[in-house]
Amino acid sequence: MNEVKNKFISHHIGSLLKEIFGSGTGIITFIGAAILIFFVILAIFAPQIAPYDPTVRVSRSLKPPSDEFIFGTDNLGRDVLSRVIYGARIALTIAFIAVLIAAAIGIPLGLISGYIGGILDRIITLIMDAIYSFPGLILAIAIAAVLGPGILNIAISIAVVYAPTYYRVIRNQVASIKDELYVEAARAIGARNIVILLRYILPNVLPSVVVVLSMNLADAIMTEAGLSFLGLGIAPPTPDWGFDLSNGQRFVLSKAWWGLLYPGLAIITVVLGFSMFSEGVNEYLNPTIKEKR
Amino acid sequence: MKELIRVENLKKHFPLKRSLIEAITRIPPRLVKAVDGVSFTIKNGETLGLVGESGSGKTTTGRLILRLIEPTNGRILFEDKEITSLKNEALRKMRKDMQIIFQDPMAALNPYMKIGEAVRHPLKIHGIGSSKKEQLDTVYNMLEKVNLTPPRNFYNRYPKELSGGQRQRVVIARALITNPRFVVADEALAMLDVSVRSQLLQLLLDLKNEFNLTYLFITHDLATTKYICDRIIVMYLGKIVEIGSFDDIYRSPAHPYTKALISAVPEPDPKIQKSKKKLIPQGEVPNPINPPSGCRFHPRCPYSIKNLCSVEEPVMKEISDNHFVACHLFD
Amino acid sequence: MRSEKVIEIKNLRISYLTRRGPVSAVDNVSFSIMKEETLGLVGESGCGKTSIGNSILKILPKNSSIEGKILFEEKNLVELGEKEMQKIRGLKISMIFQDPMTSLNPIMKLRDHFVETIKTHKPEISEDKAEEMAEEAFKAVGIEPSRLKDYPFQLSGGMRQRAMIALALVLNPKFVIADEPTTSLDVIVQAQILELLKNLKEKYKMSIMLITHDLGVVAEMADRIGVMYAGNLVEEGLSEKIYYEPKHPYTEALLKSIPNTKPEDKKLIYIPGNLPDLINPPTGCRFSPRCPKAMKICFEEEPPIFEVDGSKVKCWLYKGAEIVENERVNQS
Known part of the structure; x- marks a missing residue:
């Protein structure tokens, strides 16, 4: 589990935060949750909150922040604030879809592999380890380049990167849980393998899935932004933080810093929010820290 | 004999x-x-x-x-x-x-399964009892026999909420439910x-x-x-x-x-x-x-x-x- | 010879802070142990017996709080700091645990355990001398000194417990706490270890506090017995008195419910009910909800400790007898 967690950048951020805040995990979790709720509300109510249509020219290009356009406008005269708000939609949607796909691949494979063992286990483990050993972003770039743009395609590219983390956690836990006495007890009452797997083993590995899931979301958002930044993401003019970031940095030299700053801040804040939140979830679900009584 | x-x-x-x-x-x-x-x-x-x-x-x-x-x-x-x-x-x-009662009742019970469900599970597995109500009645009966009373109170508890002796009673009930x-x-x-x-x-x-x-x-x-x-x-x-x-x-x-x-x-x-x-x-x-x-x-x-x-x-x-x-x- | 108190515990209270609230694990317990x-x-x-043992060495978990006095060599251990406690642990008071496998460092050779313990307390002793002492200790517990070269896992369960005892006794402490020393062992090995402890006690002239759930084990070893229930010391007296003339209804029920070795006596007697929840202990006497002899006062007021026929009993049945200690007087 720990070795798997190291794969996530968000895990390292979380540990760092814990160092800074001391052991005040409660506060970290609370701030994290508040940030997440804020962004989820932005995403859901984007049409109501955003002052302008994010895809339409509403002013002249590269207008600095003013009362009219709080975050300024970009090179095509679109409102940066509205784009950042709408960008939350894309970022969260892709992250959630990617995480769900990754879990949907990793969990069943992990369950089967860990429970049955033998040759099958070795083959699946070999494939998953091969994927796992690739640097995440590079692998996602390769897959995204093959699949082409589109929400689902990006989600799949990210999912492939993170499926092995679910697989590893689940497989290793199942392999040890299947020797637990309550699994033997289930066999003794005559339960079929599929029943043992779903009712006796799965509920016991789910807490660690939740931990991986929450860390995975933060990393998925970063990977998505990375892909868009490199032009492998959503096709313009859809508002997307990663794309806006790369678009904005072209005009920094002409002193238009706002096009770069605000999408960047959005990415940083949301990733931080997920990292904080996942650190709290992790602590709460980690049985070794839990009170023994 | x-x-x-x-x-x-x-x-x-x-x-x-x-x-x-x-x-x-x-x-x-x-x-x-x-x-x-x-x-x-x-x-x-x-x-x-x-x-x-x-x-x-x-x-x-x-x-x-x-x-x-x-x-x-x-x-x-x-x-x-x-x-x-x-x-x-x-x-x-x-x-x-043929059934078994284990030494360690905490380890023998799935921590995420309510104890009533744990006792009912053998009935489900072997298709004993025609309806859910019939199975529940059998379970309540058995919980009462092992002195986990009132059985309806115990049904929805998790193993960690019971004492060692009570857990072992659950394990016994589960072992005997299929007669x-x-x-x-x-x-x-x-x-x-x-x-x-x-x-x-x-x-x-x-x-x-x-x-x-x-x-x-x-x-x-x-x-x-x-x-x-x-x-x-x-x-x-x-x-x-x-x-x-x-x-x-x-x-x-x-x-x-x-x-x-x-x-x-x-x-x-x-x-x-x-x-x-x-x-x-x-x-x-x-x-x-x-x-x-x-x-x-x-x-x-x-x-x-x-x-x-x-x-x-x-x-x-x-x-x-x-x-x-x-x-x-x-x- | 036996008049000198080695350790005296006065009004000891230990509680643990848990998520559900404070657990009163030991509630106003007083007793002392004489020399030898x-x-x-x-x-x-x-019932709090292990908490008492751990409180003497101050190795309680962090979420615990402790009140009262533990007097040892004219010092109150409750007030001593960690540094001063380290000078006492292993040198003057040592502990034998239930599971030697978890209390010995698995990657350290047995010899190094001994050398480290000796050097910590007596840095002036040379390594060779320390090793000699370890060999002596191993001989005393019946293990070949050559096995000092082994790691803990290379020994069988009984041998490991012997090694643990040797380590506890190597500096000749005057007081030893043995917490369930034979519980994880098989009957025959248990008998061997009990025999060994008895012999060593004679040889080293030490005092022992034997913590156990097994009345049979206690009867083999103890001069006096303290019976604990739900954080209270309910009865204390000479072993034979406790066995033949139990005063407290809990002691009586406990004695009846343990299997004896008489084959013809097959009647099964047990104490109905469950142990109380120590977050909300019963008012009055903590045993009252399960007590066959409970009276009205038992549910209302906590009994003081009465002195009856040489034993100390915390039970209202003996109202009128001399009160050794009154709860409320000590609290104020």
Whole structure:
């Protein structure tokens, strides 16, 4: 589990935060949750909150922040604030879809592999380890380049990167849980393998899935932004933080810093929010820290 | 009394992991001879005690009879029907009639399953009861029988919310819900506190009478056997050393090991304590990978006969009515 | 010879802070142990016997708080700091645990355990001398000194417990706490270890506090017995008195519910009900909900400790007898 967690950048951020805040995990979790709720509300109510249509020219290009356009406008005269708000939609949607796909691949494979063992286990483990050993972003770039743009395609590219983390956690836990006495007890009452797997083993590995899931979301958002930044993401003019970031940095030299700053801040804040939140979830679900009584 | 279980020459040898060199040079894996040729019968309605120290093979024997692990050799008969080679569905169906109560009730219960669901699960698995309501009634009934009252309150609790004794009651309820014929109680009372232990022993006795059960009562604690066991088997290092009625074993133990075991039980009465003569053998149970030759107890036995006990394995002899012992002293 | 108190515990209270609230694990317990005496502390799980043992060495978990006095060599251990405690642990008071496998460092050779313990307390002793002492200690507990070269896992369960005892006794402490020293062992090995402890006690002239749930084990070893129930010391007296003339209804029920070795006595007697929840202990006497002899006052007021026939009993049945200690007086 720990070795798997190291794969996530968000895990390292979380540990760092814990160092800074001391052991005040409660506060970290609370701030994290508040940030997440804020962004989820932005995403859901984007049409109501955003002052302008994010895809339409509403002013002249590269207008600095003013009362009219709080975050300024970009090179095509679109409102940066509205784009950042709408960008939350894309970022969260892709992250959630990617995480769900990754879990949907990793969990069943992990369950089967860990429970049955033998040759099958070795083959699946070999494939998953091969994927796992690739640097995440590079692998996602390769897959995204093959699949082409589109929400689902990006989600799949990210999912492939993170499926092995679910697989590893689940497989290793199942392999040890299947020797637990309550699994033997289930066999003794005559339960079929599929029943043992779903009712006796799965509920016991789910807490660690939740931990991986929450860390995975933060990393998925970063990977998505990375892909868009490199032009492998959503096709313009859809508002997307990663794309806006790369678009904005072209005009920094002409002193238009706002096009770069605000999408960047959005990415940083949301990733931080997920990292904080996942650190709290992790602590709460980690049985070794839990009170023994 | 009719015979319910017959075990013939049952063996279980666990292979040890070989080192790389051993695997390459094709040296056969070394074996832990956990159970090494035991034969006995259990009559319908009786409680047979299986007594021994750790490493005696008593727990393995219980699991072998229930087919929870595969025997290396030997036969197991349940009501004259061979169950040694039953597979998949047939084996699953058989489990309705043969159940087990484990030592550690916390570990034997799925922490994420409500205890009512845990008790109901065997009914679902074996399709007993036509409706959910009927199954629930059966479960409530059983929870009441094991004194988890009121049952509706207990149904929705999780194992961690119960005390050790209550958890063991759940495990007992789950084992008996399908109305089995035969129950293995594997150190079922060992982890409980003294006052709770006697409560549950009484419960096991009551349930046995009510459901006409046959128990295999596996324990390391000779003192509890007197309340529940009709006959006792004493095991040492994978072999049976003595079989007899409770009185045979307790009042006139024949095998030197049985004698040692009985005299080692701590005596709470200070007067008896002081007058009691102890026959404590030296050393500990040897490693079952390389058990001693001949009689396995001979290196620790105070009565060991030179050139006999270390060479020749003693066979089972009937020394009085239904009292068997495997010892050269009775040749 | 036996008049000198080695350790005296006065009004000891230990509680643990848990998520559900504070657990009062030990509630106003007082007793003392004399020189060269073995006191058996008996009770079921959760009665507080292990907490008392751990509190003497101050090795309680962090979420605990402790009140009262533990007097040892004219010092109150409750008030001592960690540094001063380290000078006492292992040198003057040592502990034998239930599971030697978890209390010995698995990657340290047995010899190094000894050398480290000796050097910590007596840095002036040379390594060779320390090793000699270890060899002596091993001989005393019946293990070949050559096995000092082994790691803990290379020893069998009984041998490991012997090694643990040797380590506890190597500096010849005057007080030893043995917390369930034979619980994880088989009966025959248990008998061997008990025999060994008895012999060593004679040889080293130490006092022992034997913590156990097994009345049989206590009877083998103890001069006096303290019976604990739900954080209270309910009865304390000489072993034979406790066994033949139990005063407290809990002691009586406990004695009846343990299996004896008489084959003809097959009547099963047990204490109905469950152990109380120590977050909300019963008012009055903590045993009252399960007590067959409970009276009205038992549910209302906590009994003081009465002195009856040489034993100390915390039970209202003996109202009128001399009060050794009154709860409320000590609290104020």
